[in-house]
Amino acid sequence: MGQVTARKRGKTWEYRFETASIGGKRNQTSKSGFLTKKEALEAGILAKSEYDKTGIAFKPSEKSYSDYLDEWIENYGKLELSPNTILSYKKKIKLYIKPNLGKNKLNALSHEQLQKFLQKKFDEGFSRNTISIMKSILNNSLNYAVFPLKYLNINPASSLKMPSKNAIPKTPTRSKIRYVIPKDKIDLILNRFPEGTTAHIPICFGYYCGLRHGEAFAIDIVNDIDFEKGILHLKHQLQLINGFWTLINPKYNSIRDIDLNQKMLDLLKREKEKQKNNKEKYEKYYKQLKVNDKGQLNYEEGKNIQLATMRENGEFISPRIIQHVGRVIHYEKGLEYKEFDFHSLRHTHTTMLLSNGADIKYVQKRLGHKNIKVTLDIYYQLTDDIREQNKKFIEML
Numbered sequence: 001m002g003q004v005t006a007r008k009r010g011k012t013w014e015y016r017f018e019t020a021s022i023g024g025k026r027n028q029t030s031k032s033g034f035l036t037k038k039e040a041l042e043a044g045i046l047a048k049s050e051y052d053k054t055g056i057a058f059k060p061s062e063k064s065y066s067d068y069l070d071e072w073i074e075n076y077g078k079l080e081l082s083p084n085t086i087l088s089y090k091k092k093i094k095l096y097i098k099p100n101l102g103k104n105k106l107n108a109l110s111h112e113q114l115q116k117f118l119q120k121k122f123d124e125g126f127s128r129n130t131i132s133i134m135k136s137i138l139n140n141s142l143n144y145a146v147f148p149l150k151y152l153n154i155n156p157a158s159s160l161k162m163p164s165k166n167a168i169p170k171t172p173t174r175s176k177i178r179y180v181i182p183k184d185k186i187d188l189i190l191n192r193f194p195e196g197t198t199a200h201i202p203i204c205f206g207y208y209c210g211l212r213h214g215e216a217f218a219i220d221i222v223n224d225i226d227f228e229k230g231i232l233h234l235k236h237q238l239q240l241i242n243g244f245w246t247l248i249n250p251k252y253n254s255i256r257d258i259d260l261n262q263k264m265l266d267l268l269k270r271e272k273e274k275q276k277n278n279k280e281k282y283e284k285y286y287k288q289l290k291v292n293d294k295g296q297l298n299y300e301e302g303k304n305i306q307l308a309t310m311r312e313n314g315e316f317i318s319p320r321i322i323q324h325v326g327r328v329i330h331y332e333k334g335l336e337y338k339e340f341d342f343h344s345l346r347h348t349h350t351t352m353l354l355s356n357g358a359d360i361k362y363v364q365k366r367l368g369h370k371n372i373k374v375t376l377d378i379y380y381q382l383t384d385d386i387r388e389q390n391k392k393f394i395e396m397l
Helices: 037-052 065-080 083-101 111-123 128-146 183-192 200-209 262-285 321-331 342-355 360-367 372-379 384-394
Strands: 005-009 012-022 025-034 231-234 237-241 244-248 256-259
Touching: 005 037, 012 037, 012 065, 025 037, 065 083, 065 128, 083 111, 083 128, 083 237, 083 244, 111 128, 183 200, 183 321, 200 262, 200 321, 200 342, 256 360, 321 342, 342 360, 360 372
Parallel strands: none
Antiparallel strands: 005 012, 012 025, 231 256, 237 244
């Protein structure tokens, strides 16, 4: 690594030194605000000394933790982790771990530094679940650096502690508020995106079936729906992986059967018939969507697939259209409902089922939740109707 240098910035001095490269590019760290060059150099030397600290390693490495994480997720992740877990890990690595720890040399990471990182995220209001996932990423990635790679002698993350359950963060826990969409707003949304528009069927899947965003775009209208029994066999979700829209197992591997109400069943029957007519109309110009052995959607190889959400000529409709839908609902005059996101459709579906007396276990299975606590804690909202319905029980005391 390069030596510490100092330069004047306005009326104060700044120190600077080179750190581990990231993505093959040189990287530097600096700090300014010192009154003299001497003060800047002394502070810089001390900072570089702290940066360079490391235990004895089997294979001393100048690799940055950022570059190492890319190597780890590529080599270890594909062998040991599910596609869903890889997506979750990549998101947290990109948003939280790399910005805080990525520029450090792999062999200079310390237990104290990693523990402070977790505490910082707790104080910023991150949920215990998110912190637990980040802790797993740190521990698993650095464990792999010890063995089989032998980059490190010990794993500095092996004894990291989660914040105490009694601890209070400096910032309230970051939890996204989910809203129950009022019936009049639902009607306005469905009128704005009526049958025949690209967003209509996905919105209906969210509202009438409680599907997640990725699930709503992954329904094969030919093979996933039993029209006689009125059942949707939910087998996949659609995610963008390595540049390809890819069918993978639903979250928590929650493959499940979902009863369809008559509105949804009739809508899907009409859509199936329309797609059949479109194929005959376009003939050889129809763009037949396929899915290959990796679950990737394409037009060249694999088995034919007929998604419920398609353009007239067979072209694939990306789940990203929901971003446009959200902007319209948020800002278009007459709608202007800024609480909307796709998941609020699922939340509304769940709350309405429960408020109308649906069995909680039935709702849990319908939504694909791991356990009944998730259904109650996250999705069940005490509406005025529910409150009024339950007042009668107070009088029985």
